[in-house]
Amino acid sequence: MPLWPKLVNLYQEYACYNMSSPSSLSLRTHTCGELNVDHVGKWVTLCGWVQYLRQDLFVILRDFSGLTQILVPQEESASKVKADLCDLTVESVIMVTGTVRKRPAGQENKMPTGEIEVLAENVEVFNVSKKLPFEIKEFVKKSESLRMQYRYLDLRSSRMQKNLRLRSQLVMKMREFLCNEHGFVDVETPTLFKRTPGGAKEFVVPSREPGLFYSLPQSPQQFKQLLMVAGVDRYFQIARCYRDEGSKPDRQPEFTQVDIEMSFVDQEGIRTLVESMLQHSWPAEKGSIQVPFQTMTYEEAMRDYGVDKPDTRFNMKLTDISDIFSSTQVEFLRSALDQPEGSIQAILVPCGAVRRKPSHEVHSLLVFFLSLVLVRTDGTLKSPLKKLLSASVTDVLIKKTQAQPGDLLLIAAGTLHSRPLLGSLRLQCAELLESHGRPVRDPLAFHFLWVVDFPLFLPKEDEPQELESAHHPFTAPLPEDTALLFTEPHKVRGQHYDLVLNGCEIGGGSIRIHRASEQLYVLKNILKEDPSQLTHLLEALDFGAPPHGGIALGLDRLVSIIVGAASIRDVIAFPKSFRGHDLMSRAPDTVSDKDLTPYHIYVKWPTKQGGEEK
Amino acid sequence: MPLWPKLVNLYQEYACYNMSSPSSLSLRTHTCGELNVDHVGKWVTLCGWVQYLRQDLFVILRDFSGLTQILVPQEESASKVKADLCDLTVESVIMVTGTVRKRPAGQENKMPTGEIEVLAENVEVFNVSKKLPFEIKEFVKKSESLRMQYRYLDLRSSRMQKNLRLRSQLVMKMREFLCNEHGFVDVETPTLFKRTPGGAKEFVVPSREPGLFYSLPQSPQQFKQLLMVAGVDRYFQIARCYRDEGSKPDRQPEFTQVDIEMSFVDQEGIRTLVESMLQHSWPAEKGSIQVPFQTMTYEEAMRDYGVDKPDTRFNMKLTDISDIFSSTQVEFLRSALDQPEGSIQAILVPCGAVRRKPSHEVHSLLVFFLSLVLVRTDGTLKSPLKKLLSASVTDVLIKKTQAQPGDLLLIAAGTLHSRPLLGSLRLQCAELLESHGRPVRDPLAFHFLWVVDFPLFLPKEDEPQELESAHHPFTAPLPEDTALLFTEPHKVRGQHYDLVLNGCEIGGGSIRIHRASEQLYVLKNILKEDPSQLTHLLEALDFGAPPHGGIALGLDRLVSIIVGAASIRDVIAFPKSFRGHDLMSRAPDTVSDKDLTPYHIYVKWPTKQGGEEK
Structure with a gap:
């Protein structure tokens, strides 16, 4: 296996040509998408996958950036190179070294590299691919489950490559905006947390102490508020969150939110921040977005659109x-x-x-x-x-x-x-x-909308005479409605705001209650909840909590709307199926009794008499 | 509660003075750390915590950026402001508006704001703090458990504020380096995964299907390699990882690694990348670091230092x-x-x-x-x-x-x-x-060291005639040792590299096996493992896997060494205790039988007869 010495030689010959490009520190000198007539005559090394072979004349080489036509040498002296290239299968991985040439007149095409080709003078075959379970071409309709089982092949499609890269760049720009321009601190918060009261959608994680469980939180809500009490002032995190909803269409058991919290701010401040952030990070190829976004009260939205997340397109x-x-x-x-x-x-x-x-x-x-x-x-x-x-x-x-x-x-x-x-x-x-062919909504338009002045409490579905939080119990009332808390709480509007894009809720947040007495009143007297589960938060509010507020944006949903994907699965590298399965690795999976022993749990098989046990 | 209308007015009056600062979009015009003689005569608004009160003359106001002396007005006409200020307790949160004045001669001090004070003309009291369980001063020695119980107070200390901010900035610079300068794609990988064969340190997460469990992975190792097979080319992620080790000193059940993988690269490429990244992102106040780092073979390290992570200071x-x-x-x-x-x-x-x-x-x-x-x-x-x-x-x-x-x-x-x-x-x-007072190691020095040429396999501790992977089964052998795989596998050195800083291992990685046949041989013939658990990875290598390699850096450890912290708990916002507990919220906690029902598990109490059940 004389692979590596050769690579090392080649590396020393070609590497570091360009320290600030996707070819820095690599065995290649260029990517497959960047060569053009300016490179004619250059000695280059490309690495990539065989997209297709044309007779014994051409190999089309692909990497994430594009395609380059490799010319198979036909002279007797290059018979080894020719044989290597012609023996390849589609999706094999090779490294080709050779000279960039202008294509003969009439053979050019409109691809970015369509005016040149590379005459192969040296080939290194890294891996010969077996026949794929499906072809990696946009037009091949694959079943969703096959795509998921071979996700690493599905991700080779230019659409998935673009989606992942656009997501990465969008997040990077958000970070630059928050961190570099507005003094936000990126703080990681725990995901092994305590169960929230009534947190029916929280995965449990058994600990090594019998009967004690962590919980995977649905959001860092408590931590972000505690960071404000801690004087962090401005917090953000691209936060992994968990929600166990069984099977719901286009939901994932783990998802990502852009999580933001600020001290000494009001609704207007948070909304302006989010508008500026989205404007700053919006992908150039998707046009620009106008700020400020339209604002509508909950009452107006219900009146005019019958929904709290109207599609205003x-x-x-x-x-x-x-x-x-x-x-x-x-x-x-x-x-x-x-x-x-x-x-x-x-x-x-x-x-x-x-x-x-x-x-x-x-x-x-x-x-x-x-x-x-x-x-x-x-x-x-x-x-x-x-x-x-x-x-x-x-x-x-x-x-x-x-x-x-x-x-x-x-x-x-x-x-x-x-x-x-x-x-x-x-x-x-x-x-x-x-x-029926009558356009109603512009598929290229992005209509952002703030919905505000939500009711702070709603009647419980099963016990309509009792109230529950419309969003969560930490939302502050509108100042002018505060007095109603004590008299007609169902009439109180909250300082909550939802961000809607093309009829989808992509974010929500609020100004929070920052006084312990008010928070306790809401929990105990209005929501009739046991405040002892939130002792740490109530205590924190008593030790000098600043006024604060924040928002969380659903990153998966936002990106899927930007790229026009049918499902959030198209903007997540390794999503779970509808039923929460990883079809590639087959998770979740069985675990042996021995492996469960340290966690003091065992499985209650529903078919056995265990089903009767309480 | 006439708080918010006033705030809104003030916001409109003062906000947006500076869109690119920590005071953008805020109720304040400046932070408590930035005023100096250039601001004398300015009308400013500050928000913060009462650090201390000096007679009825001064209030020292603190935020994350520093302290400002607030002068309590003594005139009769300002009696309300005076009363408000003098009634405050330490750590209360207020907003003060007033004029910046030069301090009287002789009253200046060396603090950044030590030449000025702000004469209060308006005060808004957001929250009056109860008496704290401890004083927020560096010199007060607090017990670790008290610090953890009131973590939000502990985080107000200037040391913890600095640690969290330095960490955020370090990571931001790493991201800029990887994403903006070297074409890396930030890809999020799942944390609800399948149990790794022999993954004894993996937390299990019960699913809603009886007997099926997710596992929280110790690293995104499989996913990062699959992303290379997927043609992503350059991947990075600041990845949350999980390891259930029971009680080990200075370990956390969840931790963070800077996770990197590249295609078409060799050891030298990865090492150069990491050196440049650390140089690029190194905090300016910690001096600069020299590259390339010293390199030592495993054999040399053992010979000269008796350890594979020598402290070369x-x-x-x-x-x-x-x-x-x-x-x-x-x-x-x-x-x-x-x-x-x-x-x-x-x-x-x-x-x-x-x-x-x-x-x-x-x-x-x-x-x-x-x-x-x-x-x-x-x-x-x-x-x-x-x-x-x-x-x-x-x-x-x-x-x-x-x-x-x-x-x-x-x-x-x-x-x-x-x-x-x-x-x-x-x-x-x-x-x-x-x-005994004889300095041996320079506490301000940072000695980086690469340790290379590790043995690929080690004898199993309990069965020394069998081999196990020194690091993990995906590490490629050194090219010159590949033939030994088939004859004397215990002599094979791997393409693994560890990064050591001041005697601590802060990272490790390798060039991976990229051919299915070689990977299968290692798993089956050398490690005697059941390859069926890794079918998806072996299949992936067969469908066109590029040569690839990567590294993972332990972010918590790296930051703790940079800031000179005694424990990684000092660079994590909400760490768990030695026993894996969150002492603030009291996680892990009990979960009702009803809440466990959907997950088809129950608790096996060790004191009851449940202990006998299999």
């Missing part, structure tokens, strides 16, 4: 048309309006009347309360409602909704609580229109 | 003096030399003969094989050996060891296997001398 807002029907006698409208918070809402779907199919699909969604009104090209209506509506009501309806001929009006009667259904109906209408 | 090397005694008849020397690998070694302790106490302590270490020789000021020897040695042997001994009057010679007879004992004796001598 398109209109089709909810319109309250209750007043048009204030004296209606149409039964289903009347009974809706007679309820508490009864309301009649309309969504105008532009050009939605043209095809029947989408309308039918939409119709099936909310069959009891929804009615369709098609505006004919002559301006008259076609609708089961039509005969129930007077001409004047029809006129007002058309006017208020600004419906045009060819539009579809969706009219829903119910209570305000059904607005989320209309919000999702709005999104489905957009999808339906797009699936 | 001082001499006192092991000297083989066997030849002097080749014809000795002194019984314990003779019997040592007659053994296989028998040897007589000397350590020269300069000036070690002056005090008897250290010699006694040293003596007790190796009482059977060790003899002491004191060189008197007149050049004669004092030793139990003396009467057994001829004059000529004595002369040669003095000459060979270059012993001077007043020196101590430690002479040990045994086999070469006892060299590690002498290595630790050498370190203890240095400590003893230093504890």
